[in-house]
Amino acid sequence: MKTPLPQVDKIERNWYVVDAQNKVLGRLATQIAMRLRGKHKPIFTPHLDTGDFVIVVNAEKVRLTGKKLEKKMYYKHTGYIGGLKSFTAKEMLKRKPEEVIRLAVKRMLPKNRLGRKQLKKLKIYSGPNHPHAAQKPQPLNI
Template sequence: MRATYSATPADVEPKWFVVDAEGMVLGRLASEVAKVLRGKHKPIFTPHIDTGDHVIVINASKVRVTGRKAEQKTYFKHTGYMGHDRKIPFASMLAKHPEQVIEKAVFGMLPKNGLARNSIRRKLRVYAGAEHPHVAQQPTPLSISKNEAK
């Protein structure tokens, strides 16, 4: 009988993927990107080893949300002083910092541990426009279906 396979860092060969976020639903895009960052799409997935791939997200400013989230969704942060909580609406966050919208959505889909924080810091690149400086890595397009919500 075989023992359970456990990948080692030497077994991992990270690849580069590029995702065009134009017209895609934010949550569905974030869950697929989180799955690739974590390495769950590979047969050698091991929970305690970073088996994920690099992901480049372009056209982050053209992502969309369903329902009334465009008016109702807010981002919360606290300055550390009493009563100094800041609530930023989704529309203004998308206009000023579209990269952070994708990053926060992907971070919410990852487990809250050091491995996930390292993977989002080192392996996720988000750009508001269609251009990115990672052409030398020869990223392959990641096929994510654009689910049309009604």
């Protein structure tokens, strides 16, 4: 007996909208990563992209527990010698709140071509509005 594999062109992809207001960053990111990978579906296959699209709104209102706002560091390299820049989580939430959620989810996905493809299905917005109303996203309670 052979194991049935889902056909790539027949995979049904849903759209979900998540409100990040007062949600803990890590717990939110794990649920989003699970939806992007498709692990919530019975047709989940590790080497295929069976996941859904996820829209995150109110990214600037996400919560970090403990002293992570002051102690958690994000690093970026400019490409030049001595060009390592570091930011605290508080600075990142102020400057680029979308990037905080994107990096948390990115680090929970596979580190290969499949993970990069799955990350493209994540849409993050700092405010309460998003331009994907035509896709009729369903609210996802986390």
